[in-house]
Amino acid sequence: MSDETEGGDDSTANAAADESVGPTWGIELTPEHPPDRIADLASLAESEGFDIAFASSHYFNRDPFVTLSRMVDTTDEIRLGPGVVNPYESHPVKLASQTATIDEISGGRGVFGVGAGDRSSLSNLGIERDRPLRRVLETFDLARELWDGETVTHEGTFTARDASLNVDPPSASIPVYVGAQGPHMLRMSAKHADGALINAAHPRDLEWAAGQIEQGLDARPDEYGEFESLAFASVSVAGDEATARESARPPVAFIVGGAAEPVLERHDIDRGVAESVSDALERGELHEAFGAVTPSMVDAFCIAGTTETVADRFDAVLEHVDGIVVGSPLGPDLEDAIERASEARSRTSR
Structure with missing residues (x-):
């Protein structure tokens, strides 16, 4: 490094370093298909430049951890x-x-x-979704202790007595991303986790979420390090606009079915519809x-x-978050959709 570079303006150098990092790009792969198919899609996503691949978890699909092993x-x-x-x-110790x-x-x-978790899906299993914020926080706090090799006894929203793992994960610290949509979960994730997976696809919702996250970051201990907000966005991309929008109907229906009143009001979606x-x-x-x-629902939620x-x-979404997880349905043709999503990624200005 030259003397001129070493003596340069630190703020300019830091800004250049920040710009070089760029957004994080993830992809959600849904095990509604056999694990080998999902594994091939993960390989394609890696070759297309994605940073993280998530296997989604729904009791009616194939097991996410079996799929992840493939x-x-x-x-x-x-x-x-x-x-x-x-x-x-699943018990938090088992998840860890x-x-x-x-x-x-x-x-x-x-x-x-x-x-x-999804309240309606848990209801199908006869499971009450009690104290969700506290349970999620206790879950990843416990997981971190177990990953550090500790023996843990916990009494809270769940019980664990003298629990430990016979596994030594090679990561110094496995990153924890909290799936979040409501204000309390967003603020909690910013205060305690490594990242948030914000269940939204529209800039208006993500701008609101960014405000909640900022409040959580104000209370975040310095020793917790950097935090990353990712839009966990339903995406449907194809060569034809109408075909892509038609494929978006199923996931949008489920999003609408669980949408809170303020979210519907934000997008002027009729409550009755x-x-x-x-x-x-x-x-x-x-x-x-x-x-x-309706078309307005597709616009709002995908x-x-x-x-x-x-x-x-x-580009519009990245005004408010640190990255995007390209989520279900991806598109009518999964391989084509992954390639198109990667091309769209390369066309962003960030």
Whole structure:
């Protein structure tokens, strides 16, 4: 390094370093397909430049950790983890062990995506979603202690007595990303976790979420290090705009079905129309629910369209977050969608 560089303006050098890092790009792969198919998609995502691949967790799909073990075999560098598991269907100690195992077999590429879970899905299993914020916080606090080799006794929203792991994860610290949407979970994640997976796709929602996260960061201890906010966004990309938007209907229906009143008001979505979608889902009338999804709902809750359209939306989203997780449905053709999403990523100005 030259003397001139060493003596240069530190703020300019730091700004250049920050710009060189760029946003984090993740992808959500849903094990509605066999694990080997998902593993091949993870390999494609890695070759297309994605940084993290999350295997989503729903009781009606294939097991995310089994799927992640196959994703380990087909990848070399991309980080891998569940996105997201909840501490109601599985005990937090078990989740810590499963995540440590993925970190071990991947050579230190594990991440832990954890959240409170979907209330309606848990209700189907007869599980009450009690004290979600406290349970999520206690879950990843306990996991961190277990990953550090400690023996833990915990009495809180769940019980663990003299629990320890016979696993030594190679990561010095497995990153914890909290799936969050409401104000309290967003603020808690910013205060305590390594990152947030913000369940939103529209800049208006993400701008609001950024304000909540800023409040949490104000109370974040310095020793916790950097925090990363990622938009966990439903994306549907294809060569044809109408085809991409049509593929967005199913995930948008489920998002609308669980949307809070303030979110619907933010996008001027009629409460009655939203309730008709929710009611159809509860009755198991999926075709009816998907058909009730309106264009304004797609605009509010999914980044859908051609590569060019999606690139423009990515740029708008990145005004408010540190990166984007390209989430379900991806598009009508998964391989094509991953490639198009990567192309859209390369077209952003960041």
